[in-house]
Amino acid sequence: MDIKLRNRHRISIILAMIVVLLAASVMVGLYPFFKNESARYEEPVYGQDEFLKHLVLGNYVLYLEQAQYEQGSVISPFQFYFPLAEEELRNAMAVEAASEVSETEAGAGGDAAEDADADEEVFIMDAQEERREYLKELRQSCVREYESWNRYFGGMRNFLDYQILDASGKVLTDHAGGRSIAGSDEYTFKAVLRYDDLGRMETGEVSGVNGSRLFNSLGTLGGRDPMSDYYWDQYRYETDLKLKNPRNVTFAYGMRSQQIAAFEEERETVWNAYNYSGSVSRIFMGLICAVVIAAFFFSCLDPGLPDISRLLRTPLEVVAGVACGAVFFGTGLTNLVVVTNRGDLYDALMRANFLPLAARIMVKFWNLMWWSIPFAIVYWAVICSRDVFRIGLKRYLHERTLCGWFWQWVKNLCHRVYTFVGNINLQERSDRTIFRIVGVNFIILAILCSLWFFGIGALILYSIALFIVMRKYYRDLSDKYSILLRATNQIAEGNLEVSIEEDLSVFEPFKKSIQKIQKGFKVAVVEEVKSQKLKTDLISNMSHDLKTPLTAIITYVNLLRDDHATPEQRKAYIDILEQKSMRLKSLIEDLFEISKANSNNVTLNLEDVDIVSLLKEVSLELSDKIEESTIDFRWNLPDEKIVLPLDSQKTYRIFDNLLSNIIKYAMPNTRAYIDMKKEGEYVVTTLKNVSAAELTFNPDEITERFVRGDQSRNTEGSGLGMAIAKSFVELQNGKLQIEVEADLFRVIIRWPIS
Incomplete structure (x- = not known):
C-alpha cells in the first residue's frame, strides 16, 4: 500500500472519530434542554391513574x-366481601360430602326411582x-386479588396519611398524627371517599393539581x-x-409535599417524565440521521477503506x-440522562x-x-453497506451477505x-455392486x-437375514484385512x-501396491548399500590420493x-615439490568441482559453441602428451560446424578429461578412435581405446567418485575425471554412457541438437 493511500485511510478514520465525538458532544450538551422538556411532562404522582386506582382499592384493604380489628379475629377476604357466596359454598360442600357417604352405604342394590327421575336428578x-366450581374459582380469585390490592397499597400507605371514619364522623x-385530614390545609393532595348504606362510593373533598380531573377519576x-x-x-x-362494598364508612387520604417528594423519589417518576417528553429519543434519532449522511459522504472520499x-x-x-x-441501545440511554441530570453520578463520585x-x-467523559458507542456503530454500518456502490450489488450480495x-x-x-x-x-465392479445392493434393498x-401390518413381521425376518449376510461379509473383510495387516x-x-x-x-489393489512398495524398498536398500560402499571408498581413496603427494612434499621439505x-x-627437490603441490592442488580442485556438480551448485554460462572446433582445440592442447603416449589417435570429425x-x-x-x-x-x-556425427536429433561423440589393464570393473561404477580403471592406483589420476565429465554432461542436458567389450573401452556422449 502506497503512502498516499495510507494517508487517505488515516484521514478517513480521523473524520469518523470527529463525527462520532461531535454527535456525542451534542447529546451531552443538550442535557439541560432535556431536563426542561421533561419538566413540562412531569405529572404529580398522586395524579397518575395507577396511583388513584390503588388508592381506591386500598379502601377494601383498610x-x-x-x-378484623373490631372482631379480634382473622377474616377471609372471600368470607367478608362475599358472605352469601361463602355460606352457599360451605353448604354445598357439606351436602356433597353427605351425598358421598350415603352412596357408599346404599351400595348397588334396588331400583330407587324411574328412569325419568334419574335423568332429572343427573x-x-x-x-x-x-x-x-364457580364459587370455588371466585373464592380463589378474590383471595388472589386481595393480596394484590394489599401489596400495592402497602407500598403507598407509608407515604400518605389516612383516616377511617364512621357515618357520624x-x-x-x-x-394522620391526630390531624383532621379533611379540615387541614397542610396537605398538597387530599381525597375524601364516602360509602353510603348501599355501598355506593361518593367522592367528597379533593384537592391537588388539576383537582377536577382527580375528582372525576376517583368517581369513575x-x-x-x-x-x-x-x-x-x-x-x-x-x-x-x-362483591359487597364498604357501607357507612368514610376514608380520608392526604399527602404533604414532603411525602409526595419521598414517594416520587421511591417510585422514580422522573424517568416517566423523560420518556413521556420523548425529547431524548427525537434528538438522538436526528443525530443518527446526521451521522449516516456524514458517514456516507466521507466514505465516498475513500471508497477503498473496507480493504484495510x-x-x-x-x-x-x-x-x-x-x-x-x-x-x-441509544434510545435506552435516556436513563443515563436522568441519573446525570439528577446528579446521581456526580454524588457517587463525590462519595x-x-x-x-x-x-x-x-x-x-x-x-x-x-x-459514542451507538454513533460509532452506525458510522461503521454505513461504511460496511456503502461498499455496495463500489463492488456492485450482485457481487455484494454474493460476498457480503x-x-x-x-x-x-x-x-x-x-x-x-x-x-x-x-x-x-457402473462399469466398475465396486460401483455396480453397490448400486445393485441399494436397488435390491429399495425394492x-x-x-x-x-x-x-404384515410387513412388520416380514421386516423383522428381512433384518435378521440382512444381519447374517452383513456379519458374514464383515468377517470375510476382517480376515482379508488381517492378512493385509500381517503382511504390512x-x-x-x-x-x-x-x-x-x-x-x-476389495483389498486386492492394496496387494499390488504392497508389491510395488516391496520392490521400491529393495531398490532403496540396494541404493543405500551402494551409497555406503561409495562413502567407504571415498574415505579410503581420498586418504590415499591426498596422502601420497602430501607425504612427498613433507619428505622433500x-x-x-x-x-x-x-x-x-x-x-631438483624444488621441482619435485612444485610437481607434488600442483598434483595436490589438482586433486582438491577436482574434489570441489564434483561436489558442486553433485549439489547442483554449478553456474552454467550457456552460449553457442562449435563442439567440433572445441574438440580440435583440446586435441591441440594435448598434442605433446599424445605424441609421448605412442597411441595412434584416429579422428573422424565432421567438416561442418555443429x-x-x-x-x-x-x-x-x-x-x-576423456x-x-x-x-x-x-x-x-x-x-584410439574419436568419432562425432549427427544421429537424428542428437550429436553423438564416441571415444574408443584398448585398455592397458584388464577391464574387470562394472561400467556403471567407473563414473562414480574416486573410482579408477587402475585398481592399484599407481597412476596419477584422481579418480574424479569420469565423474566430473558425466556430471558436466548431464548438467547440460546430455547423457554419458560407458561400454566395455573385452579390453575395448568405449565412451558415448549424446547431446540434443535443440
Whole structure:
C-alpha cells in the first residue's frame, strides 16, 4: 500500500472519530434542554391513574383490617366481601360430602326411582356441580386479588396519611398524627371517599393539581366492581354472588409535599417524565440521521477503506442487526440522562472522594463514552453497506451477505452431489455392486411397506437375514484385512520377501501396491548399500590420493633443510615439490568441482559453441602428451560446424578429461578412435581405446567418485575425471554412457541438437 493511500485511510478514520465525538458532544450538551422538556411532562404522582386506582382499592384493604380489628379475629377476604357466596359454598360442600357417604352405604342394590327421575336428578346434580366450581374459582380469585390490592397499597400507605371514619364522623383508625385530614390545609393532595348504606362510593373533598380531573377519576374508579372480570356470564346478575362494598364508612387520604417528594423519589417518576417528553429519543434519532449522511459522504472520499480491515466487510445481516441494536441501545440511554441530570453520578463520585472538578470531568467523559458507542456503530454500518456502490450489488450480495454465503454453499453442495453422481461408473465392479445392493434393498423395503401390518413381521425376518449376510461379509473383510495387516507389519519389520498369495477381494489393489512398495524398498536398500560402499571408498581413496603427494612434499621439505645438499639437489627437490603441490592442488580442485556438480551448485554460462572446433582445440592442447603416449589417435570429425548451446569451459573440461584418460590408461602402440556425427536429433561423440589393464570393473561404477580403471592406483589420476565429465554432461542436458567389450573401452556422449 502506497503512502498516499495510507494517508487517505488515516484521514478517513480521523473524520469518523470527529463525527462520532461531535454527535456525542451534542447529546451531552443538550442535557439541560432535556431536563426542561421533561419538566413540562412531569405529572404529580398522586395524579397518575395507577396511583388513584390503588388508592381506591386500598379502601377494601383498610375496611377489612378495621373489621378484623373490631372482631379480634382473622377474616377471609372471600368470607367478608362475599358472605352469601361463602355460606352457599360451605353448604354445598357439606351436602356433597353427605351425598358421598350415603352412596357408599346404599351400595348397588334396588331400583330407587324411574328412569325419568334419574335423568332429572343427573341434570340437577350437573348444575349444582357447575355452581360449586364457580364459587370455588371466585373464592380463589378474590383471595388472589386481595393480596394484590394489599401489596400495592402497602407500598403507598407509608407515604400518605389516612383516616377511617364512621357515618357520624367519628375517627375509627387514625394514621394522620391526630390531624383532621379533611379540615387541614397542610396537605398538597387530599381525597375524601364516602360509602353510603348501599355501598355506593361518593367522592367528597379533593384537592391537588388539576383537582377536577382527580375528582372525576376517583368517581369513575369508585363506581367499578374490582371483581367484575371474574364473574361468569350466567351468574353476573345475581346480587348475592357479587362483591359487597364498604357501607357507612368514610376514608380520608392526604399527602404533604414532603411525602409526595419521598414517594416520587421511591417510585422514580422522573424517568416517566423523560420518556413521556420523548425529547431524548427525537434528538438522538436526528443525530443518527446526521451521522449516516456524514458517514456516507466521507466514505465516498475513500471508497477503498473496507480493504484495510475484515471488520469493515462484515455481512449485511450482521451489520443491520448490530446497527438496529445500537439504535435501541441509544434510545435506552435516556436513563443515563436522568441519573446525570439528577446528579446521581456526580454524588457517587463525590462519595468516592473525587475532587469536584475531577468528578465533573468524569461525568462528562462517562456520558461521551456511552453516547459514542451507538454513533460509532452506525458510522461503521454505513461504511460496511456503502461498499455496495463500489463492488456492485450482485457481487455484494454474493460476498457480503449471509444469504449469499448460504446460497454459494448450497450451490457448491449441489455441484459436488452432481459431480459425485456423475462420477458413478457402473462399469466398475465396486460401483455396480453397490448400486445393485441399494436397488435390491429399495425394492425389498418398498414391498414390505406395502404389506401394512404384515410387513412388520416380514421386516423383522428381512433384518435378521440382512444381519447374517452383513456379519458374514464383515468377517470375510476382517480376515482379508488381517492378512493385509500381517503382511504390512512384516514389511515394516524388514522382511521384504513376504508374499500374499490369498485373494483379498476389495483389498486386492492394496496387494499390488504392497508389491510395488516391496520392490521400491529393495531398490532403496540396494541404493543405500551402494551409497555406503561409495562413502567407504571415498574415505579410503581420498586418504590415499591426498596422502601420497602430501607425504612427498613433507619428505622433500625435510631434504631441503639438509645443509649438505648441493644447489643442484635443492633445485631438483624444488621441482619435485612444485610437481607434488600442483598434483595436490589438482586433486582438491577436482574434489570441489564434483561436489558442486553433485549439489547442483554449478553456474552454467550457456552460449553457442562449435563442439567440433572445441574438440580440435583440446586435441591441440594435448598434442605433446599424445605424441609421448605412442597411441595412434584416429579422428573422424565432421567438416561442418555443429553449434550447440553449451558452457564452453565445462565442455572443454569434459573432452580434456576423456582424452587424458585415454592417454593414461590406453595400451601403448594401439589405436584410439574419436568419432562425432549427427544421429537424428542428437550429436553423438564416441571415444574408443584398448585398455592397458584388464577391464574387470562394472561400467556403471567407473563414473562414480574416486573410482579408477587402475585398481592399484599407481597412476596419477584422481579418480574424479569420469565423474566430473558425466556430471558436466548431464548438467547440460546430455547423457554419458560407458561400454566395455573385452579390453575395448568405449565412451558415448549424446547431446540434443535443440
